[in-house]
Amino acid sequence: MTTWAELQQLSMAIAQASDEKLIQIVRIVDTLPERTQLDEAIAKVRHRLFWLKPPRPLSLSRILFAPVEDLLDGPLVYRRGSKRFSRAIIRPVTDIFETAMGEAKSAAIRAELAGKTTKHRDFALAFGERLWPAASEILADFVKRASSDQRMRTERVGRDDDVPLQIADMAAFLRFGARIERMKADLPPKPFDDLQSHHIQMIEDVFLTLPAPEDVSLFTRVLLALSGDPAKILELLERVKIQATQRQRDTVVGELTQSVIDKLGDDAERLIDIPQTDLQVAAKVAGRLVSSLDALGRKRQWGTVNVDSRTLDRTRRAIGDFVVENLNRTVGDSAASMAAATANPAAATDAQAAEAEERAGALRQFRDLARTLKIDHHTKAQFETITRSMDQEAIEQVRSAVRQRLPKSDIDQIIVDRLRLCDIVEGYDRAKELRSKLVAAALPSA
Amino acid sequence: MSSADILGQIMEKPAEFAPSTFAQRGVAVDFTTPLLVQSRIRQSDGERVELILPNLAGGKGSYILAWRSLVQFATVTLHDHSLYEAVLGIERMDPATVRTATLSVAAKGLAGRDAMRRAQTLLAQEKEEALLTNFLLVVDMLKLAGISAQELMAGRPGEDTEVRMKRAIFQVAHTLQISPEILYQRIEVLTRSTFTVGLPWAPTPGRLRRLLGDLDAFAESLTQWQSRDVTAAAEVGRFAAAVAVHTTTLARVTMGESDALICNVLSIMRNWEREAKIISAQMSRLAWLLDGWSYIVALWTSVESEPHERQRDTILEMARLIPVMPREISEWTASGLDQESKSIQRKWVRLNQDWRTGRNLLDAVARNEVLKGAML
DSSP: OOOHHHHHHHHHHHHHSOHHHHHHHHHHHHHOSOOTTHHHHHHTTHHHHHHHOOOOBOOHHHHHHGGGGGGEEOTTTOOTTSSSEEGGGHHHHHHHHHHHHOHHHHHHHHHHHTTOBTTOHHHHHHHHHHHHHHHHHHHHHHHHHHHHOHHHHHHHHOSOTHHHHHHHHHHHHHHTHHHHHHHHHHSOSSSBSOOOHHHHHHHHHHHHHOSSHHHHHHHHHHHHHHBSOHHHHHHHHHHSOOSSOHHHHHHHHHHHHHHHHHHHGGGGGGGGOOOTTOHHHHHHHHHHHHHHHHHHHHHHHHTSSOOOHHHHHHHHHHHHHHHHHHHHHHHHHHHHHHHHHHHOOSOOOHHHHHHHHHHHHHHHHHHHHHHHTTOHHHHHHHHHHHHHHHHHHHHHHHHHHHHTTOOHHHHHHHHHHHHHHHHHHHOHHHHHHHHHHHHHHHSTTO | OOHHHHHHHHTTOOSOOOOSSHHHHOEEOOOOSGGGTTOEEEEOSTTOEEEEEEOTTSSSSEEEEOHHHHHHHSOOOHHHHHHHHHHHTOSSOSHHHHHHHHHHHHHTTTTOHHHHHHHHHHHHHHHHHHHHHHHHHHHHHHHHTTOOHHHHHHOSTTOOHHHHHHHHHHHHHHHHTSOHHHHHHHHHHHHHHHTTTOOTTOSSOOHHHHHHHHHHHHHHHHHHHHHHOOSHHHHHHHHHHHHHHHHHHHHHHHHHHHHHHHTOHHHHHHTHHHHHHHHHHHHHHHHHHHTTHHHHHHHHHHHTTSOHHHHHHHHHHHTTTSOOOOHHHHHHHTOSHHHHHHHHOSOOOOTTOOTTTOTTOHHHHHHHHHHHTTOO
16 A cells, blocks of 8 residues: 555656656556556646657547546546546446446457557547447436436445536537547647637537537537636637527526636636727626626535635636726727717718627626626726716717718717617616707707 | 615506406507516506506516606616607507507617618508508599599590599599598598508508418417427417417408408498498407517517527517407407416516616617517
């Protein structure tokens, strides 16, 4: 039996080993029938192995877990409800599969895999395509039986309720094993920061063919694990078409956002890394993050999730900063916007009007978010500046339109457009006030 | 006033809303605020206008409240404020007058540009339909009076068609022993009450006749949809299709009766006091029967090519909007649909939906505005 001290020493030795030595150590470890705590020691250098990519023997476990390889956490790091897998389930899952297949078939599989390594990618994919659907059925069947036969469950996987949940999750992933592997093969190497348009197209194509939002969730979990910038994946999920209602999309994205916040922990500011150009998307993502935070807070109160309150506070603050930053940017843009409206007061085109309304909707959402985040005292001044400037811009546009003798129908259209924007951002009472100002500005003597 | 007091004020009549007559059921109004969408409005005693809102908590019954209480409680769009003011100005509240008010407000652009263009087109279309109906009624009446189209076209040399028509009307008025002005007035009144349905021999069907066709297609589409669905939404779909079929059946009976009457315009002019009243009542009944369906049909059409899941959500949303038949109809036909509506017509509260204030539902407002641009 290895003692704790010995394991620490071994871990230290492995961590300090050169690349060449490390590859040798891994090769030796891979040949051992029982790895037990050695896995723990290797876990500490997994990031180096990722870059070194030593050829590893293709075992049944490796093939079975290939589609979810990037979602595996060491048993000490793994957290329930994190939408990831604990490495501790590798053994029971492999056992369940081998038992269901029978001794003869398992031996045949082992024989087929003998001598093959992770370098044989085509072979691994072809083999997986045969293996994963069968494994998915076996695992799903096991979970079904385990739910009604507590004794069998305890004997096979222990009493922990989380293990059957993970196995059921595995079954779901393995249904799409081949498609997940193909998608991964088409993506840039992990951790990718940015996706090209053809990558996004490919992801959208995959998502569109998935029958249920839960399936989209599975693929997104893989993407989140591969991406160096999870916020972008969540934003992508917000935009791409999927076969789901808004409600289902809210549930899927909400749950995934919670898992990302939980995983990022102190690094939650990274979630707010949204391109500066698109206020509408920024408002949507911020709204989603706030509701996910609220959900996490509630779950924490009920004790169903073990999330750190510091993480929640930091994320909340990060979203608050993000809201303020977006408002500041809008304030900064208002002078240019007013100059443009005065110089060219013509009524907006349909597309411009629609975009302006979307931006107004985003501003309204930011206002509500500020209230939810209890930072409205910080943002009050910005909102006042923005709304004042919107009103002023509207009046100037109407005056300029009158000066330039635009037709009355155009002036009426400008007034209606401006009133709609005011209604969206500030509501009826302010819109009513603005209406009288605009009507006065539209008089030829004004 | 605390929010609890306001709630109390709004929920002062939480009794189950089972209207006895169409007028008591109220007219569906195309509000764009999600909370108010297709709420009904009716005249109570005197000049008071009541707003009938489906139970806010999703339970049984409806809330009957004053507009003032509502705006204290919920955020209502600029368009809806304007629409409410327009509705307040209506002298006699029925589907036709409310529709005109709705289109006039939408034509100002307060519900967006698409809705504005659509409203302007529909208003122009209504004028054209009224003109066509008037022309067809006159021609038919003259034909029945024995003045053929050829005679009308030929006439005396140098006379234009309008003068010839006037002369023919004088002739008919003389036969009916009334003045030509009264005859004109009667034709005008008949036009006003029939143009929304359209004459059976008109080259293009009137708006309500077209809506009836759309409602048939809606019922068929929904029947097919519910047979493919395995969730509770199938039950709602089946109910909606059944109510649609029930409505079209009643509407067809009414339309058949009025079509038979209107085929003899000369007889209507002769027995004006009796027959004009019958026709006006039949047309009004048709308008009440089909009231509220235009939005539902447009809503369903907007998701017909969408994924099944989205259609399911729409069906659940539709559940509360299906027009309840008043007792005067349900007791007469004994369809049992009024009883079923009690279990079907409730709100299906969804995640992330602010059912109370209508706030932050800009997508839903935008959707309602788009539908305004697609309705008949």
